[in-house]
Amino acid sequence: MKIDNKSFWEKSTIIATQEVLQQASDFELYLFDEAKKRTPSTIQNIKIFGCGTGREIHPAATFFNPQYILASDISENMILKCQENLEKWGIAAITETVVADAVVLNQPRESFQLVTLLNSMLTYVPQHESRLQIMRNAHELLVPGGQFIGVVHHQIGSPMKTVYFRLRSLFRPFLGVKVGNRMTGFNGFQVPGYYYAVADLKKDLLVSGFKEVVILSLEEFYHQKGQPYNRKTGYNNLIFIATKPE
Numbered sequence: 001m002k003i004d005n006k007s008f009w010e011k012s013t014i015i016a017t018q019e020v021l022q023q024a025s026d027f028e029l030y031l032f033d034e035a036k037k038r039t040p041s042t043i044q045n046i047k048i049f050g051c052g053t054g055r056e057i058h059p060a061a062t063f064f065n066p067q068y069i070l071a072s073d074i075s076e077n078m079i080l081k082c083q084e085n086l087e088k089w090g091i092a093a094i095t096e097t098v099v100a101d102a103v104v105l106n107q108p109r110e111s112f113q114l115v116t117l118l119n120s121m122l123t124y125v126p127q128h129e130s131r132l133q134i135m136r137n138a139h140e141l142l143v144p145g146g147q148f149i150g151v152v153h154h155q156i157g158s159p160m161k162t163v164y165f166r167l168r169s170l171f172r173p174f175l176g177v178k179v180g181n182r183m184t185g186f187n188g189f190q191v192p193g194y195y196y197a198v199a200d201l202k203k204d205l206l207v208s209g210f211k212e213v214v215i216l217s218l219e220e221f222y223h224q225k226g227q228p229y230n231r232k233t234g235y236n237n238l239i240f241i242a243t244k245p246e
Contacts, residue, residue, distance in 0.1 A: 011187075015053060023059065050121030052073055068095075110141070154217055155179075
């Protein structure tokens with residue numbers, strides 16, 4: 001069944017799939033660590049886009065010990081479940097949650113040392129201009145020297161996915177940035193999504209004002225750790241970190 005992005009994330013069956021995810025992954029902890037190393041000041045305020053049920057809020061609070069976290073999501077039902085979890089985890093006092101579309105900038109500029117875009121949130125934003133606006137918003141929210149970290153779906157991974165995007169790339173002169181568009185979703189629902197190529201992701205981050213951009217596929221990430229990774233069976237997502245110039 002085809003469905004729009006917001007309706008997809010409001011469904012209880014979809015929320016239940018997110019509830020089983022409790023911990024940060026090793027590559028997310030790597031991004032946390034890199035952000036901490038790069039930031040010239042202490043990370044006291046964190047903005048989390050697409051927080052869902054709050055899976056990454058708890059490890060972020062534990063890792064950085066911030067004074068304030070602002071977490072937003074497009075789904076009212078996700079936020080309700082997130083608020084329940086925050087109480088259970090004992091971090092409701094330092095965390096504010098809001099229902100908001102990430103495309104709309106509705107927070108004070110230069111208020112955060114770290115902005116996160118985990119959970120492959122951008123994958124569910126099929127419009128290029130909307131993805132760019134979210135990146136620009138992240139840039140606006142960061143203090144100079146602040147860090148932007150995230151995870152997106154990659155065009156290179158399983159054989160079928162890789163072939164699909166390679167065939168589309170042959171028609172790139174006609175498709176432009178639409179090469180990465182593809183229906184995605186799970187649990188019987190299909191939503192329009194976007195899968196990034198490394199060059200396109202880097203270009204979007206640079207155009208949005210960031211510098212010192214580092215992008216790794218999960219295959220590259222695990223290779224650097226000396227661990228095996230089979231991109232033919234894994235998601236092979238792209239992880240990134242970028243800095244707002246001082």
